[in-house]
Amino acid sequence: MSVSVSPYGLHRVVAPAGVLPQQADRLDPSPPAQRGEVMIDVERLNLDAASFHQIREEQEGDPDRMRARVVSIVRERGKMHNPVTGSGGMLIGTVREAPERSELKAGDRLATLVSLTLTPLVIEDVSAWDGSSEQVPIRGHAILFPSGAFARVPKDLPDRLALAVLDVAGAPAQVKRLAGGRDTTIVVGAAGKSGLLAMVAARGRSKRVTGVVHHDDDVRALGELGFDDVVVADARDAVETLTAARALGGDERGAADLVVNCVNVPGTEAASILLAREGGTVLFFSMATSFTAAALIAEGVGKDVTLLIGSGYVPGHADLALGMMRQHATLRALFERRYAS
Ligand code: NAP
Secondary structure, three states: OOOOOOOOOHHHEEEOOOOOOOOOOEEOOOOOOOOOOEEEEEEEEEEOHHHHHHHHHHOOOOHHHHHHHHHHHHHHHOOOOOOOOOOOEEEEEEEEEOOOOOOOOOOOEEEEOOOHHHOOEEEEEOOOOOOOOOEEEEEEEEEEOOOOOEEEOOOOOOHHHHHHHHHOOHHHHHHHHHOOOOOEEEEEOOOOHHHHHHHHHHEOOEOEEEEEEOOHHHHHHHHHOOOOOEEEOOOOOHHHHHHHHHHHOOEOOEOEEEEEEOOOOOOOHHHHHHHEEEEEEEEEOOOOOOHHHHHHHHHHOOOOOEEEEOOOOOOOHHHHHHHHHHHOHHHHHHHHHHHOO
16 A cells, blocks of 8 residues: 555555545455555444445344445445445444544544545455344444544443444534524434434524424334424325425425425435425435435425525534434433433
8 A cells, every 4th residue: 555645544554546545446455554554443334324334224123134234335446435325334343543633542442524425445344243133243344534534532422322323413414504583494304313413403594493203103202302294105205295295384385495305215306396386495314315306306396495405524523423312312312312322
């Protein structure tokens, strides 16, 4: 490997030449860590929800096949970059070595805040994963580039809880920016990780915060958090979703001036756009979004809405999301029940 270390990890790109690691087909994850890199002994991956859902469907929920699929992707690509969804996830682990990084030392525990789609990774053992959750306990190592953001693993929260929250930390941070001064914010996929955080982040900023969920149980979960304006609909069915939104005061012109899409399946662009009122904003946090579909649907229905891509990075997003766990006991209890038990 070249000794010239790029802050963005260009020196780890195997193919094709000249692209950033995120765009690359294949990365070189081999030790040792170069100057400014961090070599991490990985304890647990958090697969992106869209990626986990796709692998589970593709492998018909068979844990052996799911393990084999994850291992084969990582072996082929040198990173956990799902070729179907294009998404990754993040990880938690312990620093093995961090040459010329004065702020880090061997033994420090951290969570990466950059995607697994650009993180060089080797999996040695994935046998402890039963395929039931996107959290994948592994033995292996990963490399964080000099530019790669990370958060120290908090000592006051369980690892699994911190991992679940940090994976989607961009969602509440984006919503915090966007929800202020709105009459109504509606979160589609409101009962998932990012959806719950988005709902809580919008509270007190928008006059009204409402949600679309997939199952009746989800209505109860959101009720525990004090959200009563929640409807059940399949967001892949735009007409059904818009009909359900009438219960939230919506009509054929939409139901909200901010729509936040937090689902983990493809095909929900139309519902999100139809739920937005003229002049409103749709934030597509979901990695299952087709931005072609979103743009063409908005054009096709003649709706002047601002379509935003939900970047996972906002300065301070990790502290914000972890802080929400500390401040909201009911939210934390719900997350612990679902993701940390
Ligand atoms: P999650 O916890 O799995 O939540 C997704 C929610 O969407 C679940 O409640 C799910 O319900 C619901 N849902 C699925 N199909 C639906 C449908 N047809 N209609 C209505 N709701 C439906 O996922 P997450 O971790 O919050 O992630 C959400 C999305 O954000 C994913 O697409 C993920 O890829 C993306 N993401 C983006 C970033 C970024 O940087 N932009 C970072 C992390 C994640 P059930 O599964 O119970 O049916």
